[in-house]
Amino acid sequence: xxxxxxxxxxxxxxxxxxxxxxxxxxxxxxxxxxxxxxxxxxxxxxxxxxxxxxxxxxxxxxxxxxxxxxxxxxxxxxxxxxxxxxxxxxxxxxxxxxxxxxxxxxxxxxxxxxxxxxxxxxxxxxxxxxxxxxxx
Numbered sequence: 001x002x003x004x005x006x007x008x009x010x011x012x013x014x015x016x017x018x019x020x021x022x023x024x025x026x027x028x029x030x031x032x033x034x035x036x037x038x039x040x041x042x043x044x045x046x047x048x049x050x051x052x053x054x055x056x057x058x059x060x061x062x063x064x065x066x067x068x069x070x071x072x073x074x075x076x077x078x079x080x081x082x083x084x085x086x087x088x089x090x091x092x093x094x095x096x097x098x099x100x101x102x103x104x105x106x107x108x109x110x111x112x113x114x115x116x117x118x119x120x121x122x123x124x125x126x127x128x129x130x131x132x133x134x135x136x
Contacts, residue, residue: 011050
């Protein structure tokens, strides 16, 4: 990975809202609207897409911080698009600004930090932590 090439990277993700993506299906309330958890998944996906071509085999990233502001919602059948731009790099931390639109309507913005990790080392650490937790 070459961090200097990642600043300004753009990623996109789209979703057509299904019934399973709503707050009703996820038992959050009684409104058949896009759930925040599904919206977060879309936003994270756009950031991952921005980074994907810049990582070497065995490298990946995990979300370390997220702030989401919702300006509206959509219902089943709506197509939404998330556009992420990497605006800052601090070592292995990549910071993104994300906008989510339905047609021309801005429905959410987010600030996300993703941390670059070595896949094998990261999973080994998690496995060791899990084993230690079970042993105690």
